[in-house]
Every structure is written in structure tokens, then in C-alpha cells.
Amino acid sequence: MRLVTALLTLASASAFTLSPMGRSAMTQKVSSTHLYVASETHTVKQVPHGGVLVDLMVKDEAAKKAALAKATVELQATERQLCDVELIMNGGFSPLTGFMNEQEYKSVVENMEMPDGTIFGLPVVFDTNDENLMPGTTIVLKQGDLPIATVELTDKYVPDKPLECLKCYGTSAIEHPGALMVATERGRYYMGGKVTGLNLPVREFPCKTPQEVRAELPADKDVVAFQCRNPVHRAHYELFTRALDDPLVGEGGIVLVHPTCGPTQADDIPGTVRYKTYEVLKEETANPRVFWEYLPYSMHMAGPREAIQHMIIRKNFGCTHFIIGRDMAGSKSSVTGEDFYGAYDAQDFATANAEKLGVTPVPSLNLVYTEEEGYTTADYAKEKGLHEKKLSGTKFRQMLRSGEDIPEWFAFKSVVKVLRENA
Template sequence: MGGKVTGLALPKRVFPCATPAEVRETLPPNADVVAFQCRNPIHRAHYELFTRALDAENVKDECVCLVHPTCGPTQGDDIPGIVRYQTYEVLAKEVDNPKIRWAYLPYSMHMAGPREAIQHMIIRKNYGASHFIIGRDMAGSKSSISGEDFYGAYDAQDLAKANAAELNMDTVPSLNIVYTEEKGYVTADVAEKDGLEVMKLSGTKFRKMLRGGEDIPEWFAFKSVIEVLREAS
């Protein structure tokens, strides 16, 4: 069998998923596009991370960030995709940042480590990205027996850098952002150098506070995102 392949219809989903061509149409021509991948609701540290990525040395002044979360089914204890989508939508309205573009990817994480990080780069290139933020232990997983990480913390970054030229994309390292009482959000090395007090809130503690109806510190999470998560719980 052979011949021209013609699509009949796009899949229908509970959240909108623009095609690569549709997303590319929304991006400014000749600008650097820095893609950010996530599979969880975006909190303030994430926002600081991807907005500061636009100031990276290898990113032009004319640039935007494409926030492109995966909204398909992921791990069993993750927040449902439709709820995650709703948190992104309210956050987009709250921050109203012209340097950010939002789109959603119908993809399920495989937790396959560095090779999956490369796959994410290729996917985002199809959507118009020129740069991709690589996080620490991106798409990593742990042994169900020992609890040990399968991959090294920076294996994904190293593999991405090694293949960046072939993919014709640049990588942007994920900054280690922390919140301090004195200066707000700074990088961890600055906090250590200046002797600043770092504020911490673990994911376990956050989820407990969320379920218990406790006030979530505004330095940690956006109010609009918290409201969506509480309504869904």
C-alpha cells in the first residue's frame, strides 16, 4: 500500500492542544523561543526559573518563553491533566506576561531520563522552539526496590548538550532558584555567598497544607493556582 496520507480529524481532548503549525504561528518571527517543559502546576520558583531563562547568555534580547506542559496521564499520584490545564490557564491570566506563550502537549511522561529529555527537545523544536530548558534529573525515575535514582542528576543536561548541534537547538540550564527572607528569589549560589536565610516548603508539607485548608505562603505559590487545586480536591 502507498500513496498520500491525509488526516481526517484531530483527536478530541478535554483541554485544547494546538498543533505545531498553530503554535508556530503565535510566535514572533526571528525571535529566540525558550521552551519550558513541566508536568505539575507551576509555582513561583518555576515561574522565576523560566522567566530568568530569557536572560541567559545564549538567548537573544528578542525572545519569548514557550511554556509547554505535558497534560496527558502521568504517574498515578500526579494531579489530573485537566486540573493542571486549569491551573495554567488561570496563571496565564494572573501574570499577563507578554514574553510568555502558553500551549499544551497531549503527551504522557515515560520517566525515561536523558533519552526522554532529547525527545522533549525534538518535540519542542517542532513547535518552534530554538532553546530548551533542561532541569536537574529531567524525566528521572527511581528504583521501586532500592529507591535509588536510575540516572545521574546531570545526565540529561550532558546528553542534551552533546546532541544540541545535531538538533540545531540550544540548551538552557535550569537555575537552582531559592526564596530568601532578605532578597526574595535568588539563585542558590547567591544565597550561600551572601549568607541569606533560605525559606523551604517541601512538597509533602505543601500537599498537607492544601488538604487541610491552611494558608499557603504567597512566596511559594500563586493564589489563583491554589484556588483551582482546592476546588478540585
């Protein structure tokens, strides 16, 4: 794909929200940084969120050195910060061009939209405990010795964390993993700042940019995104391949399986292990209508609000449709074990916001495995009196540890092999 370098004129990230018909407005305000806007020679059906795909990556070494020369503070980025800054600078979080300032943060927390009305699911913030870090400073975020991005800090504020958790997660209780993360992992202060991308983080799994993924998607076809944070088992595979038969999906559509490989809740399988399971499954199934890519995103387990965030990101990667699973991005109380969200809360919330988002939610089928007909919907199995076979996640993990044979109707052999080798 070609890149067209444009000096965009904007005073803040919120100014960069352009409709497909309003790109001539890109020169109305002045910015001190260059913004690179992707110009697609290969187009897909879906427009980026806000109308234009943001690309903040500096393209030559001289420009990188000039950007680094402005930085007076070096900071090691946390794993979550690395995920956030990567999606800011590669356009996954379009139309953001930096970490949210206080006005943007409050607007997203309270109203689920940017100050200009652009829908946005969760705040994207730079957090710190450093009392001496002040607005006007340019910092460089590093991964070890590798400079990832510079951030021109614009403001510093004390977030209302209880309100943030209540609005975004539906609870401020720290037995919610997202609320626990906000309360104990994030620093006391949040800071807004414009990002200049220098290098993509080095990962054990490849994370293509939205531009790169869009270049590989078929033109003028519906693209159905499937999000997951766990290994893909038989039921998952049946679910996302059957989604292509949904009447909401046009003829010839494809599935983009786009797992998150960043930090998640404590008891999830590590991203590097999950990645290995996806790679062997991709090779085993070799389905030409299923594309596999990986997303450097840190999970919040925010249920309905996170479903919106995932849809926005996949929209920027070129997806027209998004599969909403039962209890998507859900979590349980670490105290009571009860679910924080209803099984269909995320589906209902996504459907209510679909028109504003410009992404079509595809409800996931409630599939069960039957002795007589294999995988069918639960309603069909009940109607026909078919005999269901079940295997709980707890039992599956016990069988993994004990070396017992795991039925192939539940899990792919290649996936089981990887999980046992990395236990």
C-alpha cells in the same frame, strides 16, 4: 497558514528525512498515501526536525471517506496511543509519518537514531495483543465513535522489551514507571504502519498543532521551551522568565510554556487539573513574553533520553532553545525511593547532543527563596549568607489537604485555589 498538498514519494517513514536544502528529493520514491507539507507564510527561526514539517491530516470529507473505506478493522485507541498518533499526524513527531517498523524501532532503541542517522530519543510504536492482526491490514483507530486515524500496517514483530527498557530508561527493573508501562501496559507485539489523519482527538484542553503554534510565535526571535508535567509554582515561574536573560538567548526572545497533558506516572496530578492551573496562572501573570500551549504527550519518565524526545518535539513546534531542569523527566524507584538518574544527567546528555539536534539547551537556575532578597541562585544566597526558606512537596500536599495557608512565595493563590477545588 496555507497548506500545500504534495504527493510525496517515499517507501517508508525513514525516507522522509529532508534537509532544508534537499526538498527537491521529495519525489524520488512512490507512496500510496498523500502527505500534506506545511507551507509557512509566517516563518520562525527554527526549522522542523528533518527539514520539513509533516502534516498527515486529510483535508476534505470525501478523502476521509475514501481513507475509511480502506479500513477493515476498528480499534479503540488507548490514551497513550491517542497521544502518539496525534503527534505523528500533526507533525509533532516529524519526520515520522507512521508508527515505527522493526528496523526503525531497533535503530532508535539501540542507537537513538533512525536508520538514516536522524537523531530520535524514544521509539514510537503501535502495540497490540491481537494474534490475528496482520501486516497488509488497514485499521482505524477510534476515540469512542470518532475515527482518529487509519494505519496501514506494514510489519509485526516481537520487541525486545528488556533491551528497550535498558537502553531507553537505563534499567529493565519494573520499579521504574516507564519500564513498568512497557512490561504491563503495552501489548506483546509492535506493528509498524503508515498513518492517515482523520480527526484530532477531543480533549478537555486545547492542543494546537505545530503549524498553529508556529503561526503565533514571533518571527526571527529565539523561542525558549519550558516543559513541565506539574502545576507551575513561583520557583518555576522565576526559572523560565529568568531564562530569557541567559546569554545563550538572543534579544527579544520569548518563552513557550508547553506542559504535557497526557498520561504520566501514577501519582502525578491529572492533566485536566493541571490544565486548569495553567489557565488561571496565564491570566494572573499576563506576561507578553510568555506564551502558553499544551502538548498531548504521554510521559515515559526516561530522564536523559526523554529530554532528547522533548527537544525534538519542541523543535517541531518552532522552539530554538529548551530549558533542561534538574533531574528532568526523572523518576524514583517504587521499591527503594532512590532516583534513577543524576540531577544533571539530562542536562549533560542534552548538551552533548545539542549540535546534532539543532536545539540549544538552557540549564535551569538552581533558585532558592530568601528572606532578604526573594528568589536568588543558591550560590549567591550562600555567598551572601542569606536565610533560605524551604517547603517540601510532601509538606505542600499536606497543607493543601488540611486547608492551611500556603505562603505566596511558594505557590500562586490562583493555582492553590484550583488544586483545592479539584482535590
